[in-house]
Each structure stands twice: as structure tokens, then as C-alpha cells.
Amino acid sequence: MTETANARRWWHGATIYQIYPRSFADSNGDGIGDLPGITAHLDHVASLGVEAMWLSPFFTSPMKDFGYDVANYCNVDPIFGTLADFDALIARAHALGLKIIIDQVWSHTSDEHPWFVESRSSRTNPKADWYVWADAKPDGSPPSNWQSVFGGPAWTWDARRGQYYLHNFLKEQPQLHGHNAELQEALLDTARFWLDRGVDGFRLDAINFAMHDPELRDNPPMPSNGKTRTRPFDFQRKLYNQGHPDIPAFLERVRALLDSYDGDRFTVAEIGGDDATREMKLFCAGDTRLNTAYGFDFLYAPELSPRILRDAIEPWDDGSPWPSWAFENHDAPRAVSRWLPAGADADAFGRIKMLLLACLRGNIFLYNGEELGLPQVEIAFEDLQDPEAIANWPLTLSRDGARTPMPWATDADNLGFGAGKPWLPAGEAHRPLAVDRQEGDARSLLNFTRHVLRLRNAHPALRSGSMTIVEASDAILAFERELEGQRLLCVFNLSNDEATFAASADWRVIETIGDVDGDRFGPFAARVAIRDEA
Structure with missing residues (x-):
């Protein structure tokens, strides 16, 4: 489909607002944001001029990685509410003209998921091959040298089966065997469950990890680039535990499913890693795979410079698949704290960053609080929740500092997030940036964000042009x-x-x-x- 034809589709050039449910709004005073809290603040989201919202996971989970360890793909965790609360959120969002995109975490589950409980029980049960299991080497060591993103070997021994299981993240997040046809059908069934409830699309989390090399070949070393490497994961080229060439065929099944529903459903992949640009283009090639993808070009960039932007953007300016861009999300420190030069004016920087994002070719993502210009919050070690930050303290920048409660009211307890003590401390530096204060200031970054999104949507060349x-x-x-x-x-x-x-x-x-x-x-x-x- 041509770029001009795609421009008539709602998602082409859309602005998508990411909500991290734990930190958006707490409706019941337990210190954790929830679905009714989101619903109560949808007018704020709609007022920005965005087309859609992406909700980070709210599924049943033991919360070892705060929802990205799913124990039930087809239910809401009680800390976030109920399926009825989700249905109410969908209904209100649609009434406001907002599309709803939800995460699908298909590369791994929680170790408490019933699929894994059954899989680990024996080598002959019906789900024995739904996860990646392998025998030890003759000396008892793991089957390959693969390393986990969160530190240490990507293999954990399980005495029940007398084998190792693979986990590219926490050991509590066992890797699904994406090559397995029965598993693929089960994952598609979970997608049908949410599509039938009215969701408008999916963000596919870490989808380039969905399949592994069945030969379990060792990854080669990554040449040193002079940067400090805080994780064993950074010492390897991930040739064999991500980016498998069979992934696109599965994505075509995903796309076919979404295309079978009315309403122009939407798919976006999250792709990180050393080969991200090639994989993003591959996963979005043609009209039978995903609609778009985004990577980490800017999320971990050391500065917002013309050359960094050029190097990220130019590979997509050759008639390639449609890209997406994010300057912030729940996995990266707040951009204004990463990029603001010493002595520079934070408000001026926040404005140019927002206008630049609105002028880029592709879909753009705003992370909740980005419209307020929120800086990163310094979280004391004893208050950390992020398992990666705890494991690599103090060299890894904590993701918790970008996950603190949304500041709704300057003078309210917990900045209006909720009545109870929040799961992470509210940022005192966020007090003068709260929504209620910026609403009343015509020159605030919040109102400037609304202005630049109107500018983007008013000019087809900005929204969908080359x-x-x-x-x-x-x-x-x-x-x-x-x-x-x-x-x-x-x-x-x-x-x-x-x-x-x-x-x-x-x-x-x-x-x-x-x-x-x-x-x-x-x-x-x-x-x-x-x-x-x-």
C-alpha cells in the first residue's frame, strides 16, 4: 500500500499516548494506579489531541517485572481492577474518540502461568514443548552461553524436569517456545479475546525474542566500543537468542488475524538490540506483517543531537516501512534529565523536544507525564522496585525514576495520584509541573503540547508525508x-x-x-x- 493510501488510515502518523497503569492514577487508595483511575482521567488524554492510548500490562501477574511477567493473558490483575473495569475504560475511551492499544507479551510468561506449571511437571505432558527446555552439557553447565538482559546466564536449572529452561529476562520469566505451532495458536487465541472486547490494536513486547536458535549455538563476543558494560548481556552479539528468521511468518499470522476484524486494527512492535533497524524493517515489510515498529534509538541516546537524529531517521527515508518514534517510555530515564545540557533552560528544551517529535515522519509516542516536561526522580536504593536497577546498582539508571506517580494536583497529597502511600515516591520536583497548575497557564508545556499536536494534525505533510x-x-x-x-x-x-x-x-x-x-x-x-x- 502506498504512503498516500496509508495516510487515510487512522494510525498512519498518529500520536499514541502511553499509560503506565501502576503510576497513572490510584482510585482506591492502595498506592497503585488502576483501570478506574485511568478512566477517570481520560478527558485529560483526549484533550491532548492524541489518537490512541497504549496501556502497559494490567494482566494477572505476580509483578516480579511489574506486569511483563504474565500469569493469565485473559484477565485483569486485581490490583488494577476487573474485566468490567476494562470494559468501562474501553467504552469511555471510544466515546471520546480514543483508540485503545494494549501490550501483548508473547516472548515469555511468568513462571506462575499455568502453561509453565504444566510444562515443568514432566517431559511428556501436553505443554512440555511450550517453553524452551534443554539438557545440561556433559559437565552440568548451561546448554549455551546466552546471557539474560537482567544479568547472569539466560538459563536456570529445574530439578522437576532435570533440564535447564531459557529466560532472556528474569528467571521468573521463562521463554516461550515460539516455534511451537500449538503455542502460536494459543497466543492468537489470547489476541482474539481482547479484540472481541474491543481493543484497537497491540504493542508486541520484545517480539524479536519470540524465537530462538534450535541448535543452541553460542553467541559470539561483542567487540568493545569503549563504553562501560554493566551486564554480561552487553558482551555478546545476540545472533542466536533473538531475531530468528522464522519470526516474520508468525507475524503474518498475527496481521491476518487483526485484518479479519473491522475497524482498521493496528500493530506496533517493540524491537531492541544490536540489529534493531534491520529487524524492524523486516517485521513490517509489505502489507502482510506489522503496521510499524519502534526501537531504542532515542530512549537511551546520550544527547538529542542532529547527527544522532540523522543516523536514526535516514534509514527510514527510502520508502521503507512506516516507522514509529519515542523519546520517553517506562524503560528509560526521562528525556529532559538525559538530554538537557548543563545550565540550559528546561522549559525551552522541553518545547523544542516536543515540536521536533511532532514534526518527525512516522507515528509518535508520548509517555504519560512527558506532556508536562517531567524530569527523572532520584529514587533511594531502599525505595527501588526495578529488578534491573537493584541488580546493577548504581551503574544502571533506574527505570523507577521514570515510573513515579503522575502529578495531577500541586497542593494535594501525593500530588493527586491517590489517597494512599504510592508504590514509588512522588517527585517533589514535579509539584510545580502538576496538571492543575499547567492547565491554568496558557504558556505551559502542557498547552504547548496540545498546540503542536494540532499543528501536526492540521498539515498532512507533517502527519503522513515523506x-x-x-x-x-x-x-x-x-x-x-x-x-x-x-x-x-x-x-x-x-x-x-x-x-x-x-x-x-x-x-x-x-x-x-x-x-x-x-x-x-x-x-x-x-x-x-x-x-x-x-
Whole structure:
């Protein structure tokens, strides 16, 4: 399908708002956000001008990895509410014109999932091959040298079967055997369950881990790049425990299922790793696989620089599949804390970051609180919940600092998150950035976010057009967006110093932030101009 034809689909160029349910709003005072809390604040989400929401996992789970260890794919964990609460959320969201996208975690489950309980009980039970099991080497060591993302070997011995099982993350997250046809059908059944309840699409978590090399070949070492490596996982090229060439065939089954439903259902993959760009393009190739994918190009980037942006964007500017971009999410420290240069103005930086995101080609994701310009919260070791941060303290930046409660009310207890003590401490630096204070300030980042999303949605070239980079220097990123004769020139000074960019006079300015005077751009200044072609 052509880019112009795709532009008529609701998701093409859409802005998707990620909600981390534990941290969004607590309706019952137990300190944990829940589905009724989300429903109560959907007017805020709709007011931003986004098309859809992505909900991180709310399924039944022992919460060893806060919902990404699923124990029942087809139910709501009691800490988040009930299926009736989910149905009410869907109904309210749809009434507000919002689509609902939910996570599907299909590379692993919790070790408390009934499938795994049965699988580990013997080598001959009906689900014996639904997870990745392997015999020890003759010396008793693990079957391969594969390492877990969260540290240590990716294999754990299980005396019940007298074998090792694979886990690419926590040992409590055993790896599903994605090659197994019966398992694939069971996963598709879970998708049908939620599609029948009215969800509009899925984010497929860590889907490049869905299948492994059946020969269990050792991964080769990763050449050192001079960076500090805090995990054994970082010492290997992950050739054999992710990115298996059989994954696209399964994704075609997923796409066919979603296409069988009315309403233009949507799929986005999360793809991390050393070969992410190639895998994203492969998983989204043509019209029979996923709609789009996003990676970690910006989530762990050390700075927001023109060259980093160019290197991430250019591979997608050749008529490739449709990309998606996120500057923040639940797995990465808040962008303003990662990227703000020393001594720079946080508000000015937050504005250029938001305008830049709104001008990129592809779908864009906003993480809850990003519209407020929230900084990372420093979490004391004794308050940490994130298993990765605890295991690698203090060298791994804690994900908890980006998962703190959403600040709704400046003067309320727990910043309006809920009546009980929150599962993570509320950030005191978030108090002056709370929703109620920014609502009343016409110049706030919250209201600027609404403005730039209106700008994006009002110009087809911004929402769905092609993109050509004009300049990516030390300070200036400039690119053109074009669709059906509408052309826009977007120029950003991403430095805290003055810079220059010369453009012809036949561009009509439609947006300016910061100090822009002719060819001169002040720190974190930007300009968007339009030229309508005859």
C-alpha cells in the first residue's frame, strides 16, 4: 500500500499516548494506579489531541517485572481492577474518540502461568514443548552461553524436569517456545479475546525474542566500543537468542488475524538490540506483517543531537516501512534529565523536544507525564522496585525514576495520584509541573503540547508525508516534509548556543519557538515554514 493510501488510515502518523497503569492514577487508595483511575482521567488524554492510548500490562501477574511477567493473558490483575473495569475504560475511551492499544507479551510468561506449571511437571505432558527446555552439557553447565538482559546466564536449572529452561529476562520469566505451532495458536487465541472486547490494536513486547536458535549455538563476543558494560548481556552479539528468521511468518499470522476484524486494527512492535533497524524493517515489510515498529534509538541516546537524529531517521527515508518514534517510555530515564545540557533552560528544551517529535515522519509516542516536561526522580536504593536497577546498582539508571506517580494536583497529597502511600515516591520536583497548575497557564508545556499536536494534525505533510534531511550539523537539524504538493521546512537549533540556517524567502512561517531572526536561531529555537506547490 502506498504512503498516500496509508495516510487515510487512522494510525498512519498518529500520536499514541502511553499509560503506565501502576503510576497513572490510584482510585482506591492502595498506592497503585488502576483501570478506574485511568478512566477517570481520560478527558485529560483526549484533550491532548492524541489518537490512541497504549496501556502497559494490567494482566494477572505476580509483578516480579511489574506486569511483563504474565500469569493469565485473559484477565485483569486485581490490583488494577476487573474485566468490567476494562470494559468501562474501553467504552469511555471510544466515546471520546480514543483508540485503545494494549501490550501483548508473547516472548515469555511468568513462571506462575499455568502453561509453565504444566510444562515443568514432566517431559511428556501436553505443554512440555511450550517453553524452551534443554539438557545440561556433559559437565552440568548451561546448554549455551546466552546471557539474560537482567544479568547472569539466560538459563536456570529445574530439578522437576532435570533440564535447564531459557529466560532472556528474569528467571521468573521463562521463554516461550515460539516455534511451537500449538503455542502460536494459543497466543492468537489470547489476541482474539481482547479484540472481541474491543481493543484497537497491540504493542508486541520484545517480539524479536519470540524465537530462538534450535541448535543452541553460542553467541559470539561483542567487540568493545569503549563504553562501560554493566551486564554480561552487553558482551555478546545476540545472533542466536533473538531475531530468528522464522519470526516474520508468525507475524503474518498475527496481521491476518487483526485484518479479519473491522475497524482498521493496528500493530506496533517493540524491537531492541544490536540489529534493531534491520529487524524492524523486516517485521513490517509489505502489507502482510506489522503496521510499524519502534526501537531504542532515542530512549537511551546520550544527547538529542542532529547527527544522532540523522543516523536514526535516514534509514527510514527510502520508502521503507512506516516507522514509529519515542523519546520517553517506562524503560528509560526521562528525556529532559538525559538530554538537557548543563545550565540550559528546561522549559525551552522541553518545547523544542516536543515540536521536533511532532514534526518527525512516522507515528509518535508520548509517555504519560512527558506532556508536562517531567524530569527523572532520584529514587533511594531502599525505595527501588526495578529488578534491573537493584541488580546493577548504581551503574544502571533506574527505570523507577521514570515510573513515579503522575502529578495531577500541586497542593494535594501525593500530588493527586491517590489517597494512599504510592508504590514509588512522588517527585517533589514535579509539584510545580502538576496538571492543575499547567492547565491554568496558557504558556505551559502542557498547552504547548496540545498546540503542536494540532499543528501536526492540521498539515498532512507533517502527519503522513515523506521526509528529507537538509542539514544535520553540530547544532542545526533541518528537514523537509512533503505530501501531495504540500511542503514544510522544519529547522531546529538543538544546541544551547546561537546558530544559523539560511533558507529562501518563499517559505511562509507557521510556527516559531525561541529567538529566531532571519537566518539566526537562538538556543533551542525552531521554525516551521510552509510552501504550497502549484
